[in-house]
Amino acid sequence: xxxxxxxxxxxxxxxxxxxxxxxxxxxxxxxxxxxxxxxxxxxxxxxxxxxxxxxxxxxxxxxxxxxxxxxxxxxxxxxxxxxxxxxxxxxxxxxxxxxxxxxxxxxxxxxxxxxxxxxxxxxxxxxxxxxxxxxxxxxxxxxxxx
Amino acid sequence: xxxxxxxxxxxxxxxxxxxxxxxxxxxxxxxxxxxxxxxxxxxxxxxxxxxxxxxxxxxxxxxxxxxxxxxxxxxxxxxxxxxxxxxxxxxxxxxxxxxxxxxxxxxxxxxxxxxxxxxxxxxxxxxxxxxxxxxxxxxxxxxxxx
DNA sequence: TAAATAAAAGATAAAATAGTATTTTATTTG
DNA sequence: CAAATAAAATACTATTTTATCTTTTATTTA
Numbered sequence: 001x002x003x004x005x006x007x008x009x010x011x012x013x014x015x016x017x018x019x020x021x022x023x024x025x026x027x028x029x030x031x032x033x034x035x036x037x038x039x040x041x042x043x044x045x046x047x048x049x050x051x052x053x054x055x056x057x058x059x060x061x062x063x064x065x066x067x068x069x070x071x072x073x074x075x076x077x078x079x080x081x082x083x084x085x086x087x088x089x090x091x092x093x094x095x096x097x098x099x100x101x102x103x104x105x106x107x108x109x110x111x112x113x114x115x116x117x118x119x120x121x122x123x124x125x126x127x128x129x130x131x132x133x134x135x136x137x138x139x140x141x142x143x144x145x146x
Numbered sequence: 147x148x149x150x151x152x153x154x155x156x157x158x159x160x161x162x163x164x165x166x167x168x169x170x171x172x173x174x175x176x177x178x179x180x181x182x183x184x185x186x187x188x189x190x191x192x193x194x195x196x197x198x199x200x201x202x203x204x205x206x207x208x209x210x211x212x213x214x215x216x217x218x219x220x221x222x223x224x225x226x227x228x229x230x231x232x233x234x235x236x237x238x239x240x241x242x243x244x245x246x247x248x249x250x251x252x253x254x255x256x257x258x259x260x261x262x263x264x265x266x267x268x269x270x271x272x273x274x275x276x277x278x279x280x281x282x283x284x285x286x287x288x289x290x291x292x
Numbered sequence: 293t294a295a296a297t298a299a300a301a302g303a304t305a306a307a308a309t310a311g312t313a314t315t316t317t318a319t320t321t322g
Numbered sequence: 323c324a325a326a327t328a329a330a331a332t333a334c335t336a337t338t339t340t341a342t343c344t345t346t347t348a349t350t351t352a
Contacts, residue, residue, distance in 0.1 A: 001147065001234065004310060007241035014252060027328065036243075041311050047330060060319025061327045076253070088147065095153035096287070097182075106160060106276040106285040107222070110267040117263060121256040130252040139252040141242070150340060173298065187341050193300060206349025207297045 006083045008037040009045040011141050013055060013079055016065050017131035025057075025064035035141050045083060052082050076130070077122035089119055152229045154183040155191040157287050159201060159225055162211050163277035171203075171210035181287050191229060198228050222276070223268035235265060 002010070012031050019026055028046065032039040046065055049055045054074055057065045067074075080088070092099035093111035101108075133139040148156070158177050165172055174192065178185045192211055195201045200220055203211045213220075226234070238245035239257035247254075279285040 001239060002241075004241065011240055011242075029328090038311055040313070043329075044311095044331095050329085057329060058319075059317070059327080059329045061321070063319070063328050065329085093147060094157055094287070095148075095150065096157075099286075103286050105287065106279050107267065107271060108285070110271060114260060114264050114267060118260050121253065121260060125253060125256060133252050139254070140245075140249050141240070141251065175298090184341060186343075189299075190301095190341090196299085203299060204349070205297080205299045205347070207351070209298050209349065211299085 001088070002080065003084050005041070005045050006080055008035070008042045009049065009083045010076065010079055011035040011037060012042055012046060012065075013049070013067075013074075014127065014131050014134055015141055016055065017067055017127055018135040020067045020131075025062065025066045027064040031065070049079075049082060054078065054082055072128065074127050075123050076125055076127060077119065079127070080122055089115060147234070148226065149230050151187070151191050152226055154181070154188045155195065155229045156222065156225055157181040157183060158188055158192060158211075159195070159213075159220075160273065160277050160280055161287055162201065163213055163273055164281040166213050166277075171208065171212045173210040177211070195225070195228055200224065200228055218274065220273050221269050222271055222273060223265065225273075226268055235261060 012035055015031055015035050016026055028039060028043045031037075031046075032042050035042075046055060046057070050057045050065070054071060055065050056068045056071065057063065092105050093107050093115075094105045096105050099105045099108060105111075130139070134141055158181055161177055161181050162172055174185055174189045177183075177192075178188050181188075192201060192203070196203045196211070200217060201211050202214045202217065203209065238251050239253050239261075240251045242251050245251045245254060251257075276285070280287055
């Protein structure tokens with residue numbers, strides 16, 4: 001469904017968010033150790049997100065990635081689009097160039113329902129809520145569990 | 147969502163199906179012209195489906211691809227799994243290696259709903275029904291429309 | 293039986309995705 | 323200011339996906 005880049009990016013940002021209230025900036029190395037993602041690859045993703053102003057960063061000692069007030073209301077959907085583009089949210093499920101209500105492909109309506117559900121999930125489940133679940137231990141980002 | 151291979155494969159099989167009641171065998175060239183898919187690439191996909199016994203084929207003059215009685219009840223789900231594997235139906239939405247009800251990722255339940263919906267769509271919308279929609283003109287597989 | 297036909301199989305190539313390593317730049321702190 | 327730190331930028335490598343071309347094999351039909 002999501003690309004690897006997107007999976008790592010989402011996990012990284014959720015983790016940054018979940019630590020953010022402590023006023024902590026997180027280095028890529030720490031992030032990747034926590035979320036079990038490849039370091040250099042994830043660094044690129046986060047740098048791209050920083051250029052797109054979805055996350056913030058500072059260089060130098062005690063630098064790292066964080067989320068500022070302007071970015072607090074980011075949705076998972078914004079993140080996915082920033083990393084993977086809108087391929088998941090546009091276009092025909094069967095790849096038809098011109099598929100529409102007027103000239104639907106054979107799975108047009110059902111596929112639309114699936115996609116709308118996904119869009120709803122990604123826009124309504126706010127990053128804040130998600131990060132709080134992780135911070136509280138209700139949900140996890142890690143692979144090997146206590 | 148689906149790979150290109152899967153998009154072409156689904157379209158090809160629906161088209162074969164929709165012509166099948168006429169007792170016609172379809173050559174790759176004709177199929178690809180109709181569904182606007184790359185010929186050699188689609189040939190490979192159909193050959194793979196033939197090896198997996200989801201479609202039938204014969205060589206030589208008047209040969210081509212068709213669907214026999216044993217294959218008539220194929221579901222879209224079977225096709226997708228035969229082409230793309232089960233990656234879409236297994237594993238965590240965020241790529242966690244161990245994600246479960248006990249230790250859910252932050253989108254576990256919502257993602258599960260999406261996936262279950264997709265599975266339902268692909269198993270319940272029978273190929274026969276889909277192909278009949280195409281044959282009757284209710285749905286289309288083509289890109290440029292009259 | 294020879295020619296034509298069409299799938300099967302195999303080899304190759306281009307593009308996208310995934311991942312790694314190195315160099316540069318900005319910032320902090322002693 | 324110098325050393326250390328950490329992101330930014332760049333370059334490089336590997337793998338997978340998508341796509342094309344060529345050769346082989348099976349089948350039909352004249």
